[in-house]
Amino acid sequence: MSSDALTDVALPAPSRADAEAADRADLLAPVLQRFQLPAGVIYLDGNSLGAAPVAVTPLIEDVITRQWGQDLITSWNVNGWWELPARLGDEVGALIGAAAGQVVCGDSTSVQLFQALVAACRLRPGRTVILTDGANFPTDQYIADSVGRLLGLQVIRCPPSELAEHLDERVAVASFSLVDYRTGELFDAATVTNAVHQAGALMLWDLCHAAGALPVHLDAIEADFAVGCTYKYLNGGPGAPAYIYLAQRHQARAELPLTGWNGHRTPFALDQDYQPAESIEQARIGTPPLLSLAALGAGLAVFAEPELCSGLTSGLDSIRAKSLALTDLAIAFADSELAALGVEVVTPRSHERRGSQLSLRMEHAYEVCQALIGRGVIGDFRAPDLLRLGFTPLYLRHVDVHDAMTVLADVLASKSYLDPAYARRAAVT
Numbered sequence: 551m552s553s554d555a556l557t558d559v560a561l562p563a564p565s566r567a568d569a570e571a572a573d574r575a576d577l578l579a580p581v582l583q584r585f586q587l588p589a590g591v592i593y594l595d596g597n598s599l600g601a602a603p604v605a606v607t608p609l610i611e612d613v614i615t616r617q618w619g620q621d622l623i624t625s626w627n628v629n630g631w632w633e634l635p636a637r638l639g640d641e642v643g644a645l646i647g648a649a650a651g652q653v654v655c656g657d658s659t660s661v662q663l664f665q666a667l668v669a670a671c672r673l674r675p676g677r678t679v680i681l682t683d684g685a686n687f688p689t690d691q692y693i694a695d696s697v698g699r700l701l702g703l704q705v706i707r708c709p710p711s712e713l714a715e716h717l718d719e720r721v722a723v724a725s726f727s728l729v730d731y732r733t734g735e736l737f738d739a740a741t742v743t744n745a746v747h748q749a750g751a752l753m754l755w756d757l758c759h760a761a762g763a764l765p766v767h768l769d770a771i772e773a774d775f776a777v778g779c780t781y782k783y784l785n786g787g788p789g790a791p792a793y794i795y796l797a798q799r800h801q802a803r804a805e806l807p808l809t810g811w812n813g814h815r816t817p818f819a820l821d822q823d824y825q826p827a828e829s830i831e832q833a834r835i836g837t838p839p840l841l842s843l844a845a846l847g848a849g850l851a852v853f854a855e856p857e858l859c860s861g862l863t864s865g866l867d868s869i870r871a872k873s874l875a876l877t878d879l880a881i882a883f884a885d886s887e888l889a890a891l892g893v894e895v896v897t898p899r900s901h902e903r904r905g906s907q908l909s910l911r912m913e914h915a916y917e918v919c920q921a922l923i924g925r926g927v928i929g930d931f932r933a934p935d936l937l938r939l940g941f942t943p944l945y946l947r948h949v950d951v952h953d954a955m956t957v958l959a960d961v962l963a964s965k966s967y968l969d970p971a972y973a974r975r976a977a978v979t
């Protein structure tokens with residue numbers, strides 16, 4: 551059991567009646583109707599690919615049949631295609647604590663990481679070190695290594711908890727994920743950013759596993775750069791464009807490396823020489839994937855639903871409160887029903903350190919994950935031994951969590967995961 555366990559004595563598993571009562575009191579419950587989800591499935595993988603919003607189908611149909619089909623190229627003007635990366639960027643910005651004009655959507659997180667890392671290093675000439683977390687998502691580490699080779703900088707891996715040992719005047723930039731993709735650990739963005747700034751370095755946050763699931767305050771903590779994908783908690787769809795945050799105070803001096811024509815000050819002057827736009831438009835690269843951008847619009851529009859905009863707390867506070875209630879419920883269930891079956895809760899128990907997922911360490915985690923999918927409970931497996939369950943408060947009910955954990959307990963107790971149908975084979979998960 552994890553060292554920060556709250557109690558050694560497991561309380562009884564939360565009852566289904568309690569979960570039903572929590573759903574009746576849930577102000578976010580109506581938001582579930584905004585998503586297409588198959589009957590008979592409990593979806594606990596929204597931290598990898600969010601569910602499809604109902605509104606996305608008519609929206610994409612309109613983009614294809616009317617905008618592309620009828621308005622053709624005039625759509626760049628008449629249907630607002632040209633403004634879409636920055637317009638949706640502002641919508642993402644509102645969810646990550648960024649005032650308008652600092653976020654633009656496009657390309658993949660990997661590309662945006664490259665953009666941000668190179669730009670950060672260029673803002674700290676003479677400094678020779680990039681810090682990243684050895685537990686960071688692989689692409690974050692691969693890109694850091696490549697930028698290090700390209701610019702002749704050393705890449706040092708350290709977790710945010712060991713930052714103090716590595717922060718000195720050699721560090722140009724620290725690049726961390728706000729939520730660890732494997733364990734679900736949430737880091738203290740303000741404290742880490744402040745420590746990095748004390749050393750004169752810049753801070754780059756990867757928000758993939760945070761944006762849309764919990765409040766992020768990029769402006770308030772004075773982050774320098776941030777990137778993230780939109781296909782997880784922002785429900786933008788498979789391969790949805792990522793985004794980059796470039797703090798206003800750096801926009802005049804930042805030198806982004808990918809100088810595509812969309813980021814030019816006057817793109818349609820078609821000049822021979824590159825002059826970056828003065829605004830966040832400088833972070834655009836090439837022609838954006840319009841259909842995917844449009845689909846992202848439907849995902850972001852859910853956050854403007856009345857249930858998420860009214861009441862005493864902001865939408866993200868309500869989302870966070872529900873997320874914690876759902877993960878609390880799952881942890882309570884794990885403690886009372888799964889610990890005796892050899893399951894260890896890996897995700898931190900304290901609310902301050904927990905993202906919106908629950909990672910459970912167990913033997914046969916791959917097979918257990920497959921057996922769960924066979925019973926309609928979709929989570930994912932992360933090697934070597936983690937079952938990862940993601941909790942998207944917008945479309946998950948308390949009873950879903952209760953029922954999923956009940957199925958998990960049954961799969962483990964019955965050892966049904968030993969069925970050859972669930973044996974390990976290469977797969978995209």
Ligand SMILES: Cc1ncc(COP(=O)(O)O)c(C=O)c1O
Nearest residue numbers: 658659660687727731756758779
């Ligand atoms: C923390 C983190 N960064 C980056 C990525 C992926 O980046 P990309 O959008 O380039 O596939 C993921 C997940 O795929 C991730 O979890």
Ligand SMILES: Nc1c(O)cccc1C(=O)C[C@H](N)C(=O)O
Nearest residue numbers: 597598599687731732758978979
């Ligand atoms: N982006 C993914 C994909 O294209 C296929 C399968 C999974 C993904 C993911 O997003 C993985 C995810 N970042 C993770 O946290 O493991």
